Amino acid sequence: MLVLWCPDWPVVAAGACSGTPPSAAAAVFSGNRVVACSAAARRHGVGRGMRRRDAQSRCPELVVHQHDPDRDARLFEPVAAAVEGQAVGVEVVRPGVVAVPVDGAAAYFGGEEALAELLITEVEAKAGVECQVGIADGLFAATLAARRSAFVPRGDTGTFLAPLSIAELDQPGDDRGELVGLLRRLGLRTLGAFAALAERDVAGRFPKDAVTAHRLARGLSQRPPLRRALSPDLTVTEEFDHPLSRIDEAAFVAKTLGERFFAGLANHGLACTRLAIVAVTEAGEERVRVWRCAEPLTARATADRVRWQCEGWLTTRDRPSAGIVRLRLDPEEVVGGEALQLQLGSMGRDADAAERAGRALVRIQGLLGPDAVFTPLLDGGRGPAERVRLVPWGEPRRAVAADQPWPGRLPAPSPTRVPPTPPPAAVLDAVGDVVRCTERGELSYPPSTVAVDGGPTRRVLGSAGPWIVHPALPAHRGERPTARIQVVLEGAEDDLALLLRATIGPDPEWRVEGVYD
Template identity: 85%
Template sequence: MSGDAVRLLVLWCPDWPVVAAGAAAGTPPLAPAAVFSANRIVTCSAAARRSGVGRGMRRRDAQSRCPELVVHQHDPDRDARLFEPVAAAVEAHAVGVEVVRPGIVAVPVAGAAGYFGGEEALAELLITEVEARAGVECQVGIADGLFAATLAARRATFVSPGGTPGFLAPLSVAELDQPGENRGELVGLLQRLGLRTLGAFAALTEREVAGRFPRDAITAHRLARGLSHRPPVRRALPPDLAITETFEHPLERVDEAAFVAKTLGERFFGGLARHGLACTRLAITAVTEAGEERVRVWRCAEPLTARAAADRVRWQCEGWLTVRDGDRPSAGIVRLTLDPEEVVGGQALQLQLGSMGRDADAAERAGRALVRIQGLLGPESVVTPLLDGGRGPGERVRLVPWGEPRCPVTEDQPWPGRLPAPSPTSVPRCPPSAVVLDAVGDVVHCTERGELSYPPATVAVNGGPPCRVLSAAGPWLVRAVPPDRGAPPLVRIQVVLEGANSDVALLLRANVALDLQWTLEGGYH
C-alpha cells in the first residue's frame, strides 16, 4: 500500500452527465450529445468526440463540427437522482459504498474481494450487476487511494498493491484537474515550468512545493505521489458532530426534501465549524415511517461547505424518492441523520470574505432573491461577468448564469494579439458603427501591412456628430491564429476625442478587407 492510501475499487460510468440527460430526455443512447453549462460543453459523448467536439467548446463551434449534436443543459440534481440505481446495484454486493460524485462510486477492496474470490471476480460481478440492474455501461479500476483508483478506472486497469507511484508517474499532470477540483491554473503553471508528468511533479520535495506553488499544490503533490488527499486527523473527535432531524409529517415529495436539505446542511456545517473541523466523507441515513433504513456515503475531494452538504442531502433524498417502484421506500422519510465519517482540520476549508456574520446574512438574502428571479424569468435572466480568455475586450468577458460554476475555460491559453492593459472601461454588446475621416474628409483605411492611409482627424460614432481627434495610437494588426486560409487580419486604433466636458478615448476596430467599416470596440472614461 502506498503511504496512508487505502486500496479502493472505483466503478466509473463514462460521460455520466450525458448518459443521465439522454435517459431523462429519451434520446438515442448512441447519438452524439453534449451537456452545456453557460454555453460551454461540460461533458460530451464518445460519438461527439469523434466528430471533433470537446470539453470547454462553445455551443456554436460544437454544432458547426457536429450539426446533429443533441444539446442538453447541465443539471446536477438530475445526474445525482438517476445515479442512485447504480449505487444501489454496487451496494447489493459490497459494503462501504461511497459516492464520489454522480458517475463514480468507490468501494474498499479488502473485505469484498476476499468474499467473492479476488479482485478480478469482484470487478466482473459489479460490472455485470450494474449493467443488469441499472442498464448502463461502466468500467472498474483498482489502486491504492481514490485518485489513483479513479484514473485506473478510466483505463480499466488493476494496479498491484504498492504500485501506485509507478502507475501515476508517466501520466500527464493534467490528470490533477479532475471535475469539480479546479486545478487548471496549477496544471498550467506546472506545464510551463516543464513538469509535464505526475512523476516529475512528485519528484519535488514537500518543502519545494510549499515554497514555490499555491496552497492547493500541497494536496496535488500528495496525489501525484500516490498518497491520500490529506493526512488523517489524529485527535479524538467530539461526539456531537452528527445531527438528526425527525419529521412529524413524512417527506414524500422532492420539494419538501429540498427545503429540509438546506436547513440540515447549514446546521451540519455550523456544528463542524464550531470545533474547527470540515467534512470530507458524509454519511446520510434515512429512516422511513415503515421502519426501513437507507444509508449512503458521499466522499468529497474537497471539504464540504454548507451549500455542498445541502446539495448532497437533496440529491440523495431525490434519488431515494424517485427511483423505480421496486427500489423506492414503501413510506415517507421520518428521520434524517448526517454523520461525518471523515473530517479534516478547518483550515483546509478557506471561507470567502463575507461568509460569516452580517455580510453572510445579506449575501444569503440576495442569493435567494436572485434565485427567485431565475425561477420567474429563467436561468439566463440573472448573470454575473467572468473574465476569460480571448483577444478582444468583448471576447474576454463571459456572462455566467447565477449559481453556475465560475471557472475560466480558456484563460491559460497564450492568445497572441491580445489587447494589452489597460482594458476598456466599457464594452458595447453590439458594437456600433463609426466613421473615421482624415483632415480632408476622406475615409481612413488600412493596408494589410498595417499602414493607415492618413492620420485620423474626426470620428463619428453611430451616426452622431463628428468629434475632433486630439491624439491617436496604432494601428495594430491582429491576425487569425491559427491562420485560416483567406482570413484577413483585423486592425485596431485608439483615439482621444475632444468632448463637451472631458476628453474621451475610444478603441476602434476594422476588418482590413472591409477597411471602410470601422466599429467601436470599447471606450476609456
C-alpha cells in the same frame, strides 16, 4: 476497494441532455478550458486543460458543451442506484466514479471478477452507460485501476503504481497541476520515482499537499481517519411541513443544511470527508447516499452535494412516490479541523454582512430558479464585452485565462459603457471615403469624421490603433479578422471618446463597441 468508473462522464451527461450521439467528437468546457472530452475528440488531439481555440483548431467539428456540475450529479444517480442494488456501502466519489468495499460483496457473489462483471452488466442495463471496474488497495489506486480495467492483488499496490506517470496525481477535483509540473521539472516522471523519496524530504521541500500526494504514490491512504467516538449532535436533521418535490426548493434547503452541518463540525474542531445524505418521504420511503470527498467539506461543498443528491432523487425515473419530509446529514468519517484551511475574512462583521447578502441571493434563486442571480467576473479576452463573464451565484468564481497573453488586446483603460447592441457608425477620411484597414494593421487613411447611428457628423480630434483580432479558424467559420480603433470626437459641450470596431476588407461595417467617459 472496488471503483466503478464511467469514462468521460461530463461529456456523457451533456450529450444525454443535448441529444449528441456518443460517437461524436465532443468536449465540455469551463472557463474556456477543456475539462473532459470524448474518445473521438482525443483521437484528434484534444486533451484536458486545452484552450477552446486550440481544441477547435485540432477538431473543427468539435461539439462544445458548457460545464454543469449539477447536471453531471443529477444524471449520475441512476448509475449509483444500479450499483447500490447489488452491493452495500456504495460511496459516490464524484459524478462518474463510485467506490464499494469489495470483501463482503465479492464473497457473496463468488469472487471479485464475478462481482465486477455483475456491476458492469447492471449499470449498462439500468442506466444505459458504459463503465469500467478496477480493484486495488485504497481509493486512489483503485481509481487508476478502473481506468485500466485492472484487478491489483492485495499488497501489490506499490508495484502497480510505480511505472505510472506522475500526471496521475492530478485527478479531477484535486488541483495538483502545479505540483505535477514541479516534479516533472525535477526529473520525477513516475509515481515510483516520487514514492522513492523520503517522506521527511518531501515535507521539508514541498508544500503540504505534496505529503498527501506522496502517500498516494506509495499506495497508502490519503490520510488516516480520526478514530474517535463522534458526538451525536453532529448529525443535522431538518423536517418540512410541506414535502419537498421541486428542485428549487431543494436548492434553498441545501444551503441552510450545509451551513448548519459545517458549523456543528467546526465547533468540535472537525471536518467531514464522508457524508451520508438520508431522505425520508411522506410515504415512509428512505433513500441513503454516501459521498466520499478527497478534501474536507466546506459549507458550500456540503450544500452542493445535498443539492445534487436531491435533484438526482427528484428527477430520475425511479423517483420517490411522494415528496421529501425529512433530510438528515450524517458525518461517517471526519478528520481534524486543521485539515481545512479557511480564508482570511471568513469571520467578523464583513463576513456577517456577506452572509446575509448571500442568503438573500439564495432566497431569490429559490423563488426564481438557479439562473436568476449572476455576478460579473473579469476574465480573459480582447474586447471589453469578451472580458466580462456572468457566473451564477454559488458557482466557483475563478478567472482561468485573465492573466494569459491576448494578442490584439486593448490597452488600459477599458470603456466605461459597453452597449449590448453596438450601434453602426460611419467612419470617413478627409475626402469622404470609408476608412478601411488591412490585415497588416494599416488604415487606408486616418479617420477624419465619425457619425454614430445616423446622428450628426463630428470631427476626429485624435485616434489610436488599430488592434487586429484574428479568429481561430477563419477558413472553417467564414469569419474575417476585425480591427479596433479609438477616436476622440469634437463635441459642442464635451469631447467624446469611442471604441470602434469593423471587419477587415473592402466593405467594413464600423460599429461602436464602447464609450469612454
